[in-house]
Amino acid sequence: MKKQELHAVTGAYGFTGKYIAEILLKKKHSVITLTNSVSRQNHFGDRIKAYQYNFDQPEKLVESLQGIEVLYNTYWVRFNHKLFTHQNAVKNTLTLFEAARQAGVKKIVHVSITNPSLDSELEYFQGKAVLEEELKKSGVAYSILRPAVLFGREDILINNIAWLLRKLPVFPVFGYGSYRVQPIYVRDFAELAVLEGQRKENATINAIGPETYTYKGLIEKIGDIIGTSKPIVSVSPLLGYVTGYCISKFVKDVVVTKEEIKGLMSDLLAVDTQPTGKTKLSQWVQINSDIVGMKYASELSRRVNRESAYAV
Known part of the structure; x- marks a missing residue:
């Protein structure tokens, strides 16, 4: 009998992360979530344990990732605002990658975007490109998924x-x-993410709908x-x-x-x-x-x- 694995999903009480977590639970894996919203209403109950991101306390982030087989990272921000910025999102994600490496996480499945570029004048696409490059250099096995637009009942x-x-x-x-535009259904995307979490090989995949x-x-x-x-x-x-x-x-x-x-x-x-x-x-x-x-x-x-x- 295959042993039960422990997986981490960022934002499991949100949109994409929720669907990834649901699939993992159906596969009988144990799941934790990293989130800024540990008190958000959700249907998981005690099936998922929530931890704060703790980007400003990396040692706590490392501790929360101990024993994790696969980290599914959906963390990002859509635009710059007084409450959050792309620059901080890049910084925080790099902290997350390093914490995962230190904790011995076996693989990171990372959500990017179609057509990221280090030369882009658009901070969204440039930031995503930076994260892809740093993840590839981290030494942790990875799958990078590049969706264009996600749709589902909670989408914007x-x-x-x-x-x-x-x-x-x-x-x-x-x-x-x-x-x-090439929209992909969020559950299809989540299934792809979980499938990639099971693969040993590194991969970069354009995740688009039909x-x-x-x-x-x-x-x-x-x-x-x-x-x-x-x-x-x-x-x-x-x-x-x-x-x-x-x-x-x-x-x-x-x-x-x-x-x-x-x-x-x-x-x-x-x-x-x-x-x-x-x-x-x-x-x-x-x-x-x-x-x-x-x-x-x-x-x-x-x-x-x-x-x-x-x-x-």
Whole structure:
């Protein structure tokens, strides 16, 4: 009988980490989570023990990772804010990698992004590239997964596109909307992560779904499925950002950033490789059409409120 292994998942009470943890538990592994939200409501109960990240106390981080076979790292921040920055996220992740090495973790499965580059002027993509390079040099076995866009019941991007389609009289797209996105279902991604955790070899994998959309086509498809098709208006990136900024003030969140617009329009959320996911976004939205976009999903609320479960 195969011995029960101990695995660590960052953010198991959140989005991607939750699905990874669920799969690991179904495989009869023991799971701990590293999180800034140890008191967040969750459905795991006492099946998962939660530890603070303790980035500022590396010795405690090392202690919490003792005996871990595989570390699944989903930790990151979407944008710079007074409460968090990409720079700090890079620093904290490097601390996590070093703690894992010192604790004797056998493998790290790390979530990156499509098309990271050390030369990128976009801090998100440049920071992800730095982490990939440092992980490869760490001496710990690794699998680097590069998703473009994740979707699922707790996601933000796809949900909020649907929410805007339900609320706005017209839908603005940046430029002509011809740049591509390749969304992958979060459970498919989690299954890939767990599979990679079992492999001995190092790997870097583009994690994309079976459908490729232009951004404009994505808006049209979601609108058609949920029955809220709206006229699509081409706007300049600046006007698109200003529109998003105004909506941000209304919802008390950050709807979109200049960096996100530039990354999207630079076709950085698409790659020319075979899909790893099997679930089609179009089918998933159809099945969940009575849920998607009914409520706005706030990034900042999740960061500030560390007790409520993510809305589904």
